[in-house]
Amino acid sequence: MLKAFLREQEGQTTVEYLLIIAVIVVVISVLGKGLKDKLPATIDEVFKGVNAKIKQLMQAGLAQ
16 A cells, blocks of 8 residues: 555655645744744834835825
8 A cells, every 4th residue: 555655646746745844844943033033023014015005095096
């Protein structure tokens, strides 16, 4: 049964997906502390930009 699983194309694809997931987990583990510290500031900057653009579009709509 294991040999048949390893011979199938889907089996190879599964192994590839597992390797990709493992790499992502390792990267997140290594960068986790830095991301945790910088994420709130990054989110604030994104929302400031979105809010500024919405305000600009609202003012442009009212001016017409």
